[in-house]
Amino acid sequence: MIQKSKYIYYLFLIFLSFSVLAQGQKNDRIKNSSWQSAPFEVVNSNYKTFKMTQYAHVFSGSKHNVVRIAPELQGLKGVELPLDKYKNGTNTPLKLKFKEPVQVLIGIFQEKNNAEYLQLNNQTNAKLVLENGATITGLPPINVYAISFPKGTHIINPERKGLFTVLGVIKNNQQIVSRNTEFPDGKLWNPTFIVEGFSDEKPLFEIIGGENKPVIDEGFPDAEGIQGGFEGGRVVKVGDTYHMFPTERAGEKGVEMYYDRVKTKIGHWTSKDAIHWKRQSTILQASGTYAITEDDNPMNDRRAAIWSYMPVFNEKANKWYGYYLAYTVHKEIQPNHSFGRIWRCESTVDGINGIGGPYKDMGIIMEPGLDSQPWEGRQGVASFFPYQVGDKWFGFYSGAYPFESWADYPKKSGKGWFVALAESNSLEGPWHRLNKGLEPIKTIHPSFVENPIVSQLPNGLYIAIFDGGPEGWGHHLPNMIGYTLSKDGINWGEARYLPIETKVDKWWDIMRTPLCLIPEGNDVYTIVYNAIDLKKRFHPTGMVKIKLNREVMESRLKELE
Structure with missing residues (x-):
């Protein structure tokens, strides 16, 4: 009798569990369905x-x-x-x-x-x-x-x-x-912030589609040994071939996830369609060695982590130059990546097809120094991208984790990711902070612009596409790719943001860095981007297509005149 009662009791519990589950599912359906609109x-x-x-x-x-x-x-x-x-x-x-x-x-x-x-x-x-x-x-x-x-x-x-x-x-x-x-x-x-297609103004770009899943993900061919996936870099197109130079968050098997950001590589990948990618070579390899002091000290390995490789073809020299970022990395002090320096390298193979290198280092073009400003912070110089305006060259350089004043150096940093301009008469340099770097550019966004890449639209407008900042890790930023326009390449307008998930399945939680804005003809452009799926250690790469509205492009030009 006792066994029978226990059996009936267990049946009752099972029935009750199913009833609660069914009621919960019913409530979820009520919660998660739209209410019926009335005209x-x-x-x-x-x-x-x-x-x-x-x-x-x-x-x-x-x-x-x-x-x-x-x-x-x-x-x-x-x-x-x-x-x-x-x-x-x-x-x-x-x-x-x-x-x-x-x-x-x-x-x-x-x-x-x-x-x-x-x-x-x-x-x-x-x-x-x-x-x-x-x-x-x-x-x-x-x-x-x-x-x-x-x-x-x-x-x-x-x-x-x-x-x-x-x-x-x-x-x-x-x-x-x-x-x-x-x-x-x-x-x-x-x-x-202004999101394309959702404000009162007409959008400059329409999202027209793309891949509904990553184009490079964990377990893909040639991705073995890259523990943490990808972040930043640039994609260029030479002839009918796309060339990608991403930061590979290589890390090591069995070593904590953070080390993916320290032991990095710059890889060279190619594709015919920006979807199917093959790894060709390693361009640069970081040491992965942690600092032994908390300040910017030559005793520390200043190439502990390498990021943000930007290839630029120098027509005058008839060869590819590469600009990249090298960090000191401290294990305990935030931000761990500190005192960034920008290096220049150049291909040892002449001509446009020498993009795959090999490359040789030509030295540092920008670093913390007497003309640095407190806003560049503990992390700066944190990225660099050069572009030509007339007979001069300008370069976006960045800073992050700003100091309120130099009295806060080297550990007491705040929050903010900023950019400013450097100038030079040539790609080789020397490069000087424009206006001595006294203030960052805040017309784009007052607190977050990261890794801008500059090109020009058909009517001559300069456009910079950039990482608009995460919604995550305590930040409430747009979590979308952003762009900004300039008529003269010096004064930049307010950012607009691209809602890719309106036309592409959202496989990411945190949108990160665009690697390109490549014209494909008929006003269609390709963007390859990195993003983060928080369920994975591996940060994948995606691809999307956007279409330019020429009427809006001309109206934006008039607004900037």
Whole structure:
């Protein structure tokens, strides 16, 4: 009898487990499915509507965009309100016409005791349905309320002033499960940023497709012995062949993951389609030796880690030059990669087809010194890319982990990834920090620009494509590839960001560095990029195609004149 009772009890537990699982799956389906949209019309105003998706710009004339969104809101139609007018109470009333009873989803910013933001106070018709239901860059946390309206024409928020957002209109008989999505505060994203195709302006580039998975990944041919995958470098096209020079995070088997970033190589890979790659050779090999002192001391191996190889063809010398970064690496002090120096090497084989080398070192062209500035920080000089403007050469160089002043040297560093310009009369140098490097360029983004690569568009505009910064490791950055434009190659405009995942399956968690912007004809360009899948030690390489809009290109040129 005891055994039979125990058997029945176990059957009951199994049944209960399945019941709980089934109920959980049902709740998940409710949570993860969009609410059913109801049609509506905006009456007697020029307010536009928008589709509620990630990166949507929810206010007209504003750069604020959605970076977190509850799945229930996905795809609903919202209304763009003029941000400043609603904040100061000079807005035209929002009048909506409904063909049936509806619920209007209103986003209320949780900024207490602030007259700029609408507060519902004791409005009885408002039901809280999503606490922290969306995140909009640069703005306070959002609670989403459902407010019922009968069929007909109604003024939304007729008496109260203050900023809110209309995130959608849904059918009145929706089954709504109220919950807290626990999305973060939008003020963590500062400043706001412009995402191509989601703002009021027309995009310069359209994402037209690409590979829905990495083109080089763990276990691929020729990737054995590269423990940590790839990060940075450059791809160029010679004839019908792509040549890639990535930083290989080689590391060693059985050694901690961080060592992948120390024992690095610069490889040479080739491809006919930017999809199928074959490794040809090793261009450079780092020592992987940790520093023995905390400062920039010649006792330390200053080539412990090698990164960011940039091949540039020198037509005058008729040979390929390579510019690359060599670091001192300290095991305990952040950032571990410190006191970067830029080296130049050149191919021993003349001509455009000498790109594969071998290469010989020609010495250091830029390093920490008397003309360094505190903003270059403990990590700088952290990258370099040269490009020609007229009869002069300019080069983006970077710094990271800035010192507030030299009194903070060598260990007390802050956060920020900055670029500035150096100039020279030739690719060989000498290179000098433009304006003595007093200030970094902050017109592109005030706190993060990494590894810019410069080329020119068909109308002569200079374009720099760069790593826009991670959303991860405590950072709230765009997590997309960025680009910036310049008419003269010296003054650079505000960054725009490319939402690759809108046309390519998102296999990555953290987007990192673009390696090229290669014209393929018919205004189509190829981008090869590195990204991180947090489930893997290996950082893969991807590929995407984008298409240039010439009409927008010309309008951007006029804006810069």
